[in-house]
Amino acid sequence: MENPPFLALIAADLQRVDAVIRARLGSDVALVRQVAEYIVAGGGKRLRPSLVLLSAGAAGYPENCAGGGERHFEMAAVVEFIHTATLLHDDVVDASEMRRGRRTANAEFGNAASVLVGDFLYSRAFQMMLGAESMRVMQVLADATNKIAEGEVLQLMNCHDPDVDEGGYLEVIRRKTAKLFEAAARLGAVLAAAPPAVETGLAEYGMHLGTAFQLIDDVLDYSGDAATIGKSLGDDLAEGKPTLPLIRAMACGTAAQAATVRRAIVEGGRDDFAQVLEVLRATGALDYARDVAEREAEAARRALQPVPASKYKDSLLELASFSVVRRS
Secondary structure, three states, X not given: OOOOHHHHHOHHHHHHHHHHHHHHOOOOOHHHHHHHHHHHOOOOOOHHHHHHHHHHHHHOOOOOOOOOOXXXXXXXXXXXXXXXXXXXXHHHHOOOOEEOOEEOHHHHHOHHHHHHHHHHHHHHHHHHHHOOOOHHHHHXXXXXXXXXXXXXXXXXXXXXXXXXXXXXXXXXHHHHHHHHHHHHHXXXXXXXXXXXXXXXXXXXXXXXXXXXXXXHHHHXXXXXXXXXXXXXXXXXXXXXXXXXXXXXXXXHOOHHHHHHHHHXXXXXXXXXXXXXXXXXXXXXXHHHHHHHHHHHHHHHHHHOOOOOOOHHHHHHHHHHHHHHHOOO
């Protein structure tokens, strides 16, 4: 699905956000600039900053704010910095070597530089939050950052554990992935001083949308095209991550099939990838995960009911649909 309408609507605004990002990466430490620029230049969908912009528009910002405003550009950049910092730290923890079709920052510059530049991006994000002059903005983003860190630790604890159930796994992705989507969508409403029902609806939309995105990522790790998704297939399996397709296969497969998946999770690596993929297909586990993602996308669409009709709301609805049909 190329050039989806939800991006076309905010294309000019995203350029403004990119300009803020580059301006705020300034540092008199050369390595900080080098690593940060490397990450930002790596591209990505800019989904989280897009969500800030679309939610702000749907909630009436800046039209209903005295004198208008451009704080949504700054806050979109803040959200992207927080996301980028988590990627830097994730890739070190997972010993990843490829992301978005090229070498990760830790592979290019080393683990120490990646961790420390991730810390720089976190601290720069919090400096920028102060510019919003809103304790509510600080509260939303500080809470999100804390929950994301907890999600990372939970995921680490779950690695190589074949006994993680569906509820336990969903709890991880609600924190690790969906929380920043939720915060991004809520921020738009906060900036617009939207009514409580609109803020709650947008926040719930973001949470369900983020969950759907992560579930599709789980599916693509076994069924995507490596060139399209920008990483090697089976990365989750190599790291011993018990994602939903694996959990489902163990729950509904034969004893032999469950044993194959359990062994792969415990041992990690890619040696059992072909066998595991065969089990996933035989048990319908990939289709099951897609169905769960579709239910999350539908919940996201329902959550927007309190939000007034607008082209921004239409784009949010389109984004929910995009979340489950994408191929990268």
